[in-house]
Amino acid sequence: MPIIDVAPGISLAHECFGxxxxxPVLLVMGLGAQMIAWDEGLCRALADRGRHVIRFDNRDCGRSTAFDDHPVDMARFIETVKAGDLAAALAMVPYRLTDMADDGFALLTALGIERAHVVGASMGGMIAQRMALTRPERVLSLTSMMSTTGEPEYGRSTPEARAGLFGPRPDDRAGYIAAAERELVWASRRYGDADELRRLAAESYDRGHHPGGVARQMGAMVLDGSRADALRGLRVPTLVIHGLDDTLIDPSGGRRTAELVPGAELLLVPDMGHDRPRPLWPVLVDAMARHTA
Structure with a gap:
């Protein structure tokens, strides 16, 4: 998995299929998740449909550039946001979601690709939305998966999912892997697989354990605010995919995204949570292949 310099001080690990x-189809992953969360089998299945698939580690994740010289106290950041002190909150976070969107374009440029289909999951969906909003001439199509618009009244997490997301996770390898099972709270109720969650956690830990980046990515995501007004003016062909079992980002987030973007297609997937379970790969690959045709 090569690492490439895409901008001053920014290097991104990536891998291509097909x-x-x-x-070209650029896959953008979510909060704290490495590119391997886009399973290799899923990537190859899409490549077999005639797509050049690119997955990568976002900044502050996996093997891409980390910003460890800018630590963020997540509890203090949340308190500052709740208090309405936006200037102080902005000062805590070293980059914005638009910077993460720029990373995607910079990677494409470094690979010699001018325009691409962009697919984003969860926070990656928010980054993909920003890519389509800021540089629509470079985005052939947008697929926003298990994501939302930044409006706080849509896509709310259940208390159990929120606790699973924000609860402390052990830093030692064995504890980190064992704690992955708590992600079942937002996984597909039918296809959730604790063994698969532990396998991915082990691979992620060994490949590039980097918990400090999660707080910075979270800060960038929160400070992006609502994209609702901008999405109303988006003219990029858009597919919205959301699992009906999703408890981390409620399906209202997907419904609202499709409602705002003119002409957007909405695909609500039964038995899919905040995950991409293997039995549903044919549904997801078919939808993405059709949308990127």
Whole structure:
């Protein structure tokens, strides 16, 4: 998995699948999740449909550039946001969601790709939305998966999912892997797989355990605010995919995204949570292949 310099001080680990002459599809992952959360089998299945698939580690994650010289106290950040002190909150976070969107374009440029289909999951969906909003001429299509618009009344987490997301996670390898099972709270009720969660946690830990980046990414996501007004003016072909079992970002987040973007297609997937379970890969690959045709 090569690492490439895409901008001063920013290097991104990435991996490509399929024929470089095929239509490029950039996969953007969510909060704290490495590119391997886009399972290799899923990437190859999409590549087999005639797509040049690119997955990468966001900044502050995996093997991409970390910003450890800018620690963020997550509890203090949340308290500051709740208090309405936006200037202080902004000063805590070293980058914005638009910077993460720029990373995606910079990676494409470094790979010699001018325009691409962009697919984002969860926070990655928010980054993908920002990519389509800021540089629509470079986005062939947008797929926003298990994501939302930044409006606080949509896509709310259940208390149990919120506790699972914000609860402390052990820093030692064995404890970190064992704690992955708590993600079942937002996984598909039918297909949730604790063994698969532990396998991915082990691979992620060994590949590039970097918990400090989660708070900075979270800060960038929160401070992006509502994209509702901008999404109303988006003219990029858009597919919205959301699982009906999602408890981390309620399906209202997907419904609202599709409602705002003119002409957007909405695909609500039964038995899908805040995950991409293997039995549903045919549904997801078919939808993405059709949308990126």
């Amino acid at each position: 024929d470089p002459d095929d239509a």
